[in-house]
Amino acid sequence: MTSSSNWTIEDAERIYGVSRWGGGYFSVGDNGNLQITPNPDSPDVRIDFKAVLSEIQQKDVQFPVVVRFHDILRSQVARLNTAFADAIEDAGYQGRYSGVYPIKVNQMREVVEEIVYAGKPFQYGLEAGSKAELLAALAMNTNEGSLTVLNGYKDEEFMRLALMGRKLGNRMVVVVEKYSELLLLVRIAKELGIDPIIGVRAKITAKGRGKWESSGGDKAKFGLTIAEIINAARYLKSEGLDHCLKLLHFHIGSQLTDIRSVREAIAEGGRIYAELHKMDFPLQYVDVGGGLGIDYDGTASTNDSSRNYSIQEYVSGIVNGMKEVCELEDVPHPDLVSESGRAITAHHSCVVTQVVGEIRSNSSGVETSAADDEHIIVSNMRDIAENPLLNGDDRRAMQQAFNDASHYKEQALDAFKLRVLSLEELAKTETLYWQIMQRLHTYYADEDFIPDELQEMAHSLSSQYLCNFSVFQSAADTWAIDQLLPVAPLTRMNEKPNVSCSLVDITCDSDGKIDQFAVGREITQVLPLHELKAGEPYFVGLFLTGAYQDVMGDMHNLFGRLNEVHIFSYDDDPEDFYVEEVVHGSSVKDVLTIMQYNPQAMASDVKRMIDRQVAEGNIKPREGVQWTDFYEACINGYTYLKPQKP
Template identity: 40%
Template sequence: AYGVENWSAGYFDINSRGNLLVRPAGGDHRYADLKEIVDYLLARHRVQVPLLLRFPQILTSQLRALTSAYQNAIQEYGYTKQHFPLFPMKVNPRREVVEEFLRDAGRCHVGLECGSKAELYAAIAQEQPSNSLLLCNGFKDETFLRTAMLGVQAGKRVVVVVEKLNEMRMLIKLSQEMGLAPEVGLRAKLYSRGSGKWASSGGDSAKFGLTTSEILECLRMLRDAKLEHKLKLLHFHIGSQITDIKRVKNAMKEAARVYSKLRQIDCAIEFVDIGGGLGVDYDGSQTRFDSSVNYTVQEFANDVVYAFKWICEEENVPQPHLVTESGRFMTAYHAIFVTCIRDEIETFADDQPEVNIDADDPLVITELKDLCDSLTSKNYVEYYHDALQLKDELQIQFNLGLVSLEDRAKGDVLFWEICHRALREAEEDSFSDEEFEQLKSSLAQKYLCNFSLFRSAPDSWAIRQLFPIVPIHRLNERLTDYATLVDVTCDSDGKIDRFVDLKDVKHTLELHDWD
C-alpha cells in the first residue's frame, strides 16, 4: 500500500514487527527502528510529537552517491577535468546540514552556493578548503557585492555569477574602487527548458540569465576594464526536479556549444555550472510524472559528462570542470517528520439512526429508501446515479420550502448510506473510475493529526508537492480504513489529500483504525 521499496532509495525498510526502519548508509546491515527512537524520546526525554528526525549519515551517503556517479562517468568517457558539487544553502540553511557537507570538502571539492546576503554571511563564516567554490547567485546590490569582496579578502574562492548587465557594471566599479575582484561567472539564458513543475525556470522567458548579446556585452565590459582574466565560470539552470532525461540531454548539448563558442573567442572559462535539476523519485514510479524522474543519478551524470566531452572535442576546445547544485538530491531523504493522530472526524454515514418511512413522507424520501433497500452488485452504479439526482431534487424542494428539516435529515442519511453501499460493491467488483474515486475521497475518514501543515509541510499546500507518508509501526497489520489527513489549525486548507502511488496520485491513504 505504501510502496516503501519503490521510493526509499534503500534508506527505509520494514521489519518483521511491522516497524519502519531507516538505513542511514543506504541498504547495508545497519539500521535504526523509528518506532523505538520515537518511544525512547517520548519516554526518556519527555519530548512531544510532532518531531523532526534528521539522519546526517544520509546526507553523506547522498553526497557520495552524487560524486561517485560523476567520477564513474569521468572514468568511463575519459574526461580530463573534475566534478565540483555545490550545496545550495537555500535548500536547507541549517548549520548542521551545511557543516555535514563541508566535512567532505577535502575529499570531493564540495562548496557552497548562496543567493542572499544572509546566506553569503553564513557561507563566509564556514571553513572551506581553498580549492572549493563559494558561488554567489541571485539578485545582487552593492552591499551584496561588497560582502562578496570581503569573502575574497578572507581567502575564499568567491565566484560572483552575473545575471544582469547592471550587476557587471557595479562589480567592475567596486573592483576598481577596492583594488580587488572576485572571480566572475556569467549566467546564460538557454533556449532549452526542463520538465515538471519548474520548467519555467529555463527558456527565453526565464527570470534569471543573460541573452547571447548580453553575454557578449559583459565580455566587452570586462576587457575594457582589463578584468577578462577573472571570467572563470559559465552558469545555467533549466529548472529544479527535471522529470525527463531527454530535456537534460538537449540542455547539455546547447550549454556545451555556448561554452565552446566562448572559449573560441578567448574566454578562459574553467568551470561550467549546470545548476540544479537532478530530481528525486518521490513516488517510486520512475516516470516523467511531476513527483518522479525517469532516470538514475548515474544516467544523469553520464549525459552531462558525455555531452561536454563530445562537443569540446568536436569544437577543439579544453574541457571544463563540471559544477553541480543538486541540493534536492543531496538532502531530500535525510529528514523525517513524525506526528500522531489525535482524533477522527466522522463521515456522514457513521452511527446514523435507522430511517423509518412514514406515509406522509415526500416522494423523494421514499424513492431514496427504495434505492437503499434494493441496491445490489448488479445495479449499484445505476442506483448511485439515481441517488445523486434525488439528492439534488431534495435540495431544490427544501429551498422552496416543500420539505421539512426532518425530511432533509432523512434524505441525507439515506443518500450517504447508498453511497457507502455502492462504494463497497465497487471495491468488491474491482471497479474503479474517476466518479467512484471521487466518491471514495468524499467518504474517507479524516484523521486529525497533531501538526500545522503551513509550518511543517508548506510545500504540500503551496506547490502541491507529494511526499511519501507512511505509519512508523503496525505495517504488518491489515489496513482497514481510507483516510485523508487534516491538521489542528483552524484553516480549511490545512489538509493532505494527495498521496504517492505508482500509477497516479491517490486522494486517500490506506490506514489502520486509529484506535
C-alpha cells in the same frame, strides 16, 4: 485489495511504494514498521522507526516533530561526488568535479554544517544567492580548495563581502546576473586592489521540463544574453581583467523530470563555453546549475513529482555531453560544477505527526424507522435501503440502487427548501442514503471496474484523518504548487489498511489538507491507512521534506517551527542509533513576539483581569493563582496540540 488474512509486506510496499521513493534509505520491515538504512553501503545498520518514536516519547518531546537522519545527508553528498568521479574516470574526462550545495534549499545551520563536513574529502563547496546566505557561506565553507558560488542580484555590500572572501583566500566566484553588476564589481575590485573570480550566467534557449520549466529560456529571470556575454568578456579585457573570467553558468530549472532536457542544455552550454575559449577567454569552470530531481511519487516517469533517470544517468549525461562538445570543438575539458541541493537534502528529513481524530461526513445518523405520516420520498429511500438485492452480487441492481438513491436525495433537498419536507424527514432521508452508499462501497471494494460516479461516491465516503501539524508550516509546497510528498504510516504495515482517507491539519483553514497521494503507481485523492485504536497512538510520516519544506513554512495561525530530533546511526547501540540533539520548536511566546506582541505585558494584563475578579469575589484567590499560572504556561508552551493522556 488483498484480504486481511492474506496481507503481506509486499502488499504494503505495493501501496505505499517506500522502496520506489526511498532512495535505498527507507523500506518496510518484516514487523510492519518503517525502517531506515542510513548508509546503503552498511546494510546491517538498520533503524526501526518505532524505536525512534519510543525514544522521542521517552525524552518527552512533543509531536509533531521533524526527524533528521544526518547520516543520509552524508551519504547523499558522497553519492553525488562519487558518481561524478566514477563518470569522469570512465569517460576519460580531463576536468574535475567541483560541486557546491545551494544554501537556499535548506539553510538550517545543522544541515549546512553536516554537508560541509561530509564534503571535505571532495572539496565540496557552497552556493549563496543572497547577502545573508553569503555571510553564512563566508563563515561556514571551511573546505580547502572548494568553491563558493555567488548567484542572485547583488549590491555594493554584496560585492565587498565577496572580495573580502577573496582576501581571506577563498575561491569566491561572483556570477554576473545582469550587465550592470559587472561594472559595479570591476569598480570595487580596482578600488580594493583585489582580483575577483568572475562568472557569467547565460540565458540559454534549452528549457527544463516540469513545474519550473519557465525559469529557463529567453524569459528567464536571471542571466545575460549571448550578446551581453560577449560584451562582458570584451569589457573585462579592456579593463585588464580578462584573466578573472573563470566560469560559465546556466540553469534550466528545478526538479528536472526528463533527462533529455539535461542533455539539450549541456549541448548548448558546452558550445557557448567552446566559443568563448576560442575567443581567447580560457574559462576554467562550467556550472550546469541545479535541477537534479527527486522521485517523489515513485513512478520513475516525467510526472512533475518524479524523474525518468537515475543520479548516475544524470551525471553521465553531463560528463559525456561536455566531453563530446569539447572534443568536437577541440577545446580543453572544463572543471564541472553543479548545484544539486534538492537531491542532497530531500531524503534526510521527514515530518512525523500523530493522527488525533477521524472526521467522517456520514459518521452519525438518526432513527430511520417508519412513521405513519412520513413523506413518500422518505419511504422510497427506505425501500431501497431494505431491498435484499443490496446484500447480493447483482451489478445491475447495485447501479440502479445508486441511481434511485441519488435521485431521491436531490428530491429531498428540494422538498425541504419548499417546506414540503420537515428537518427530521430530511435527516432520515440522508441517513438512509449514506447507509445505501456504504453498502455499495463495500460491494465495489473488490471489483475491478468501478463506474465514474461510484468512484466519486467512494471519495465522499472516505474519512479525513485529523493530524497534529500545519500544512502551511511543514508541507507548504503541497498547498502552494500541488507538490506531492510521500506519506506512509510508520507502523502496522503488516496489517491491511482498512480506512481510505485524506489528511487534514489543525489550522482553521479549509486549504490545510493533503489530498494527493502516490498509491501504487497512481495518484489518488485518498490514502489507505489503518483504523485508529483507542489508547494506541497512530503516527504517519511526510517524507522527502528536507528540501525547501524545512525552511519555507509560514506563520499561518501562529503555528511556528516544529520540534526537531537529530538521529545518528551507531552500530554498537542495540537500536543502531542515538539521538544526538533535540532542537525545540517555537513556543507561543516566540511566535507572538515575531508578530510584535509583548507576551510579558499580555500576561500582566490577564493577571490584572483575574485579580479584579478575585477582588469582586467572582473567583477564589487559589483559583485565581491557578488561572494565572495556566495562562503563563500556555504562553511558554508549544504551539501544537498536546496529546490526550490515556
